[in-house]
Amino acid sequence: MSNNLNLDGCDLVKLALKYGTPLYVFSQGMIERRCREIKEQFLNRHEGSHAYYASKAFLTLAMCQIIEKEGLGLDVVSGGELHLALKASFPAERIVLHGNNKLRQEIEMAVESGVGRIVVDWEGEIDIIDEVSKIKGQKTPILLRVTPEVKAMTHKYIQTGHRGSKFGIPLERIPYVVKKTISLSNVELKGFHFHLGSQIDDYRTYLEAVDVITKLMSDLREGLGYTTEELDIGGGFGIGNGEGSLTKPISYFTDPAMERIKARCLTFGLPLPSVAIEPGRWITGEAGITLYTVGAIKEIPGSCTYVSVDGGMADNIRPALYGARYRAEVANKMGRDKDKIVTVAGRCCESGDILIEDLPVPGDIEPGDILAVFNTGAYSYSMASNYNMLPKPAVVFVDKGEDILVVERETYDDLVVKQRGIRSALRV
Numbered sequence: 001m002s003n004n005l006n007l008d009g010c011d012l013v014k015l016a017l018k019y020g021t022p023l024y025v026f027s028q029g030m031i032e033r034r035c036r037e038i039k040e041q042f043l044n045r046h047e048g049s050h051a052y053y054a055s056k057a058f059l060t061l062a063m064c065q066i067i068e069k070e071g072l073g074l075d076v077v078s079g080g081e082l083h084l085a086l087k088a089s090f091p092a093e094r095i096v097l098h099g100n101n102k103l104r105q106e107i108e109m110a111v112e113s114g115v116g117r118i119v120v121d122w123e124g125e126i127d128i129i130d131e132v133s134k135i136k137g138q139k140t141p142i143l144l145r146v147t148p149e150v151k152a153m154t155h156k157y158i159q160t161g162h163r164g165s166k167f168g169i170p171l172e173r174i175p176y177v178v179k180k181t182i183s184l185s186n187v188e189l190k191g192f193h194f195h196l197g198s199q200i201d202d203y204r205t206y207l208e209a210v211d212v213i214t215k216l217m218s219d220l221r222e223g224l225g226y227t228t229e230e231l232d233i234g235g236g237f238g239i240g241n242g243e244g245s246l247t248k249p250i251s252y253f254t255d256p257a258m259e260r261i262k263a264r265c266l267t268f269g270l271p272l273p274s275v276a277i278e279p280g281r282w283i284t285g286e287a288g289i290t291l292y293t294v295g296a297i298k299e300i301p302g303s304c305t306y307v308s309v310d311g312g313m314a315d316n317i318r319p320a321l322y323g324a325r326y327r328a329e330v331a332n333k334m335g336r337d338k339d340k341i342v343t344v345a346g347r348c349c350e351s352g353d354i355l356i357e358d359l360p361v362p363g364d365i366e367p368g369d370i371l372a373v374f375n376t377g378a379y380s381y382s383m384a385s386n387y388n389m390l391p392k393p394a395v396v397f398v399d400k401g402e403d404i405l406v407v408e409r410e411t412y413d414d415l416v417v418k419q420r421g422i423r424s425a426l427r428v
């Protein structure tokens, strides 16, 4: 039995050898367990509730198949995500389309394929949906995304529900928009949506927004006789960092939110809407590990020791973009004393391409070692780029000792295949 780091019965060092590095490895079992927890703790306990996996966190054909099999819906935010979901034969009626600036072509695609809901982000979008639906001879169910003016305690770049956010319809405009929407024949206003931001770790943030939205629902019922059937409270449920903070169960967020929705509806004399959630990171974040091979090691007296790996900001932009912190282990040197502190550097031509600062590692770390970075399952692969013409890594799922390649590693040729030279003699 080797001492190497293991995930779901698979030796990660062997996987690195088999598929090369950088490599994204996902525990299929953990993704499924998260989906089941949502079913048991939320869907089964609240009649009419829905859960849409926010596919922007991590989307592949295989991921769609898991979400489909587990009975959840899918939140997509672009024509590309919708196209991929449909390619995976994901049932369109279980898809919700988001986007703060949806293209007409994307709205056409959504209406044509019969997505379950379109979440409207600005007033003009309603006319486009109405017009497109009329041409197709359909009535499209929509939700209005409201900006509830609640500031989530998270990184500035991933707050979305505060006043001044680029997302959603300003609160004070909602009564006008509702009045207009209910007069249209080819859209059906089902209710409202809010999304407060990402990596939120306090359930009380959701309660603040529930208070705002239920008051709005009450005002609309009194003022316009409009009754809200559906309320989507978005995603954003945070995960732990694997050290001090642990990931909270989904019920930590959803139980108080449901209680508050029920209490407020009772107070206002409103019928209880069916409630939806849109978790992304909470489902896949902890299921993913990125494997790298250690290369250059530089000890800089009076400064730090850089351990460079064969990936970096191109496969995980989050440390550079949000100052996100990660934990890592040398996968082939488990159980040894960690008597050296290093800075893990990426290989992109940017001084800011630092994956981890102050990481304790075994003193004999050396080129060729395999570094495993944890909790990279959300917003790493999906935000990956080809900066410096680095091919995107492969994605492997592991389950009960078996590994399966779900996305092939890009090749150098993939990087030039869409390009054309300006002279016909150019050999590409």
Ligand SMILES: Cc1ncc(COP(=O)(O)O)c(C=O)c1O
Pocket (backbone or CB within 6 Å): 054, 057, 075, 098, 195, 197, 198, 199, 234, 235, 236, 237, 278, 279, 280, 281, 282, 378
């Ligand atoms: C509308 C919407 N729903 C759901 C999510 C999922 O967020 P998270 O991955 O933090 O759960 C996002 C991303 O922030 C979003 O914009």
Ligand SMILES: N[C@@H](CCCC[NH3+])C(=O)O
Pocket (backbone or CB within 6 Å): 056, 158, 160, 198, 199, 318, 322, 378, 379
């Ligand atoms: N990309 C962000 C999350 C944004 C979610 C979409 N609004 C992250 O990596 O944390």
